[in-house]
Amino acid sequence: MNNVHVCDHPLVQHKISLLRDKNTGSKEFRELVSEISMFICYEATRDLPLKEVKIETPLALANAKIISGRKVAFVPIMRAGLGMVDGALALVPAAKVGHVGIYRDKSNSNSAAEYYCKLPFDIANREVIILDLMLATGVSAIKTVDIVKNAGAKNVKFMCVLTCPEGIKALQTAHPDVEIITGAIDDGLNEDLYIVPGIGDGGDRLFGTK
Numbered sequence: 495m496n497n498v499h500v501c502d503h504p505l506v507q508h509k510i511s512l513l514r515d516k517n518t519g520s521k522e523f524r525e526l527v528s529e530i531s532m533f534i535c536y537e538a539t540r541d542l543p544l545k546e547v548k549i550e551t552p553l554a555l556a557n558a559k560i561i562s563g564r565k566v567a568f569v570p571i572m573r574a575g576l577g578m579v580d581g582a583l584a585l586v587p588a589a590k591v592g593h594v595g596i597y598r599d600k601s602n603s604n605s606a607a608e609y610y611c612k613l614p615f616d617i618a619n620r621e622v623i624i625l626d627l628m629l630a631t632g633v634s635a636i637k638t639v640d641i642v643k644n645a646g647a648k649n650v651k652f653m654c655v656l657t658c659p660e661g662i663k664a665l666q667t668a669h670p671d672v673e674i675i676t677g678a679i680d681d682g683l684n685e686d687l688y689i690v691p692g693i694g695d696g697g698d699r700l701f702g703t704k
């Protein structure tokens with residue numbers, strides 16, 4: 495699949511297996527999501543541009559590299575994307591964080607409405623990485639990419655812990671330029687639009703609301 499990167503590192507796969515276990519409670523679930531997000535963010539930021547600088551080490555003058563140019567903005571989709579923010583910020587502490595809330599109409603699987611949006615004012619000059627625990631139907635993801643692009647963002651990536659072929663196809667059809675970085679690609683969606691085998695309701699498991 496074009497423009498899709500799966501983090502197949504053994505630690506990521508192990509931690510996703512623990513997430514899948516229905517006996518994993520909210521505290522452990524939250525910790526795992528945060529840890530996995532760090533690994534996925536590591537891949538999502540792999541192509542950040544570098545520039546050369548001179549740094550004096552205790553022994554010599556070194557030609558060293560630091561991140562240059564574009565800065566990063568993370569945009570979690572509420573609510574499940576919120577669980578990924580700490581892990582992403584652990585890697586890029588200077589990033590700004592925007593928030594997007596999408597309301598999904600359960601009776602119409604293609605409908606999504608924005609109910610909240612607060613983005614960094616300089617989002618157009620930032621590398622935007624959208625965070626959501628799952629890319630399922632793709633409806634919320636597509637809407638969120640629309641929102642950040644309308645705000646001026648030109649470099650947009652989407653990172654998630656889990657996805658499926660339907661979600662990838664939908665997002666890639668609507669936004670072929672958006673790279674997807676994920677921990678796993680599952681079999682597909684069931685009739686209730688849950689990813690199978692999946693992890694169940696990500697928001698409920700993160701926040702203990704079930």
Ligand code: URA
Binds near residue numbers: 630692
């Ligand atoms: N949202 C969830 O919480 N779980 C899924 O499997 C798909 C979407």
